[in-house]
Amino acid sequence: QVQLVESGGGVVQPGGSLRLSCAASGFTFSNYGIHWVRQAPGKGLEWVAFIRSDGTTKYYADSVRGRFTLSRENSRNTLFLQMNSLRPEDTAVYYCAKGDSGTYYGHSEYWGQGTLVTVSS
Amino acid sequence: DTQMTQSPSTLSASVGDRVSITCRASQSVEIWLAWYQQKPGKAPKLLIYRASSLESGVSSRFSGSGSGTEFTLTISSLQPDDFATYYCQQYYTSPTFGQGTKVEIK
Numbered sequence: 144q145v146q147l148v149e150s151g152g153g154v155v156q157p158g159g160s161l162r163l164s165c166a167a168s169g170f171t172f173s174n175y176g177i178h179w180v181r182q183a184p185g186k187g188l189e190w191v192a193f194i195r196s197d198g199t200t201k202y203y204a205d206s207v208r209g210r211f212t213l214s215r216e217n218s219r220n221t222l223f224l225q226m227n228s229l230r231p232e233d234t235a236v237y238y239c240a241k242g243d244s245g246t247y248y249g250h251s252e253y254w255g256q257g258t259l260v261t262v263s264s
Numbered sequence: 265d266t267q268m269t270q271s272p273s274t275l276s277a278s279v280g281d282r283v284s285i286t287c288r289a290s291q292s293v294e295i296w297l298a299w300y301q302q303k304p305g306k307a308p309k310l311l312i313y314r315a316s317s318l319e320s321g322v323s324s325r326f327s328g329s330g331s332g333t334e335f336t337l338t339i340s341s342l343q344p345d346d347f348a349t350y351y352c353q354q355y356y357t358s359p360t361f362g363q364g365t366k367v368e369i370k
Contacts, residue, residue: 178359180308188300188308188351190359202358205265238307248355250298252319254307 145169145253147239152258159229163258165222165239170253173197173217176242178251179224181235181260191237194222196245207233229262236260266290266354270362276370281342285365287335287352296356299328299337302364303348311350312337342367 151163165177179191193202194213201213212225222239236259240251267290277283287297295315300308310319312328315335325340339346347369352362 187364188302188353188361190353190361193359204358243313248359250310250313250353250355251308252310252313254309257307 145241147241147253147255149237149239149255149258152237152260154261154263155229156264157229157231157262159262160225160227161229161260163224163226163237163239163260165224165255167220167222167239167241170241172220174245176245176247176249177215177222178240178242178248179213180238180240180251180254181233182238182257183232183235186235189235192224193242193248200246202248226260229260231262234260234262266293266357266360268352268354268360268362270350270352270365272365273363274366274368276368277342278370279342279344281370283339283342283367285337285350285352285367287330287337287362289333289335289354292332293354293356295331296354297328297330297335298353298355299326300351300353301346301348302351308351339367 146168148166176195198215210228215222236257238257239255241253243249269288297315299312302308316328349364349366
């Protein structure tokens with residue numbers, strides 16, 4: 144069965160960095176794009192970023208562009224989200240979610256359980 | 265960015281009611297729209313994709329309609345498990361979500 148498992152969340156000071164991982168199994172990872180979506184406490188869903196299946200093309204929300212960087216290692220079925228210059232407003236549960244295509248955004252039929260990032264001094 | 269606006273923000277209903285949630289896009293997203301259900305502390309669950317396609321395993325009491333800028337999620341007969349928050353998401357351009365509709369017990 145398809146599984147996505149996020150890790151790497153925690154508490155970090157404003158201006159700090161954190162790297163999230165998303166480990167995938169149960170499908171051919173190298174064939175699908177992957178999204179990151181976040182949810183601030185008590186708030187709605189916000190799309191963060193998307194990486195195509197081959198890792199060559201990445202898309203970011205305006206709120207994180209220039210600070211967050213997506214990468215993937217298809218040989219390890221793993222996705223990474225490097226988050227730099229973190230701000231209190233980045234505090235959220237971060238989900239990785241499988242796209243339904245290798246190239247275009249698509250909908251997300253499978254989601255991880257999420258990892259909490261807290262940016263606070 | 266394409267803005268997505270859901271209405272209502274909160275919906276109070278009883279078991280057995282037929283309920284509808286509307287999602288409006290600030291520009292056409294054709295049929296590239298999904299609906300998700302989320303319960304507290306859980307990841308979202310895909311219900312509908314491409315505006316009207318029912319995700320495998322999802323109850324047929326859920327249905328989606330619309331195209332362009334106006335979309336509707338309908339639950340034909342509300343069940344106790346359906347009390348949750350619902351989000352629309354467009355993925356025609358850089359994805360965006362609606363603000364959510366909380367369906368609560370009347």
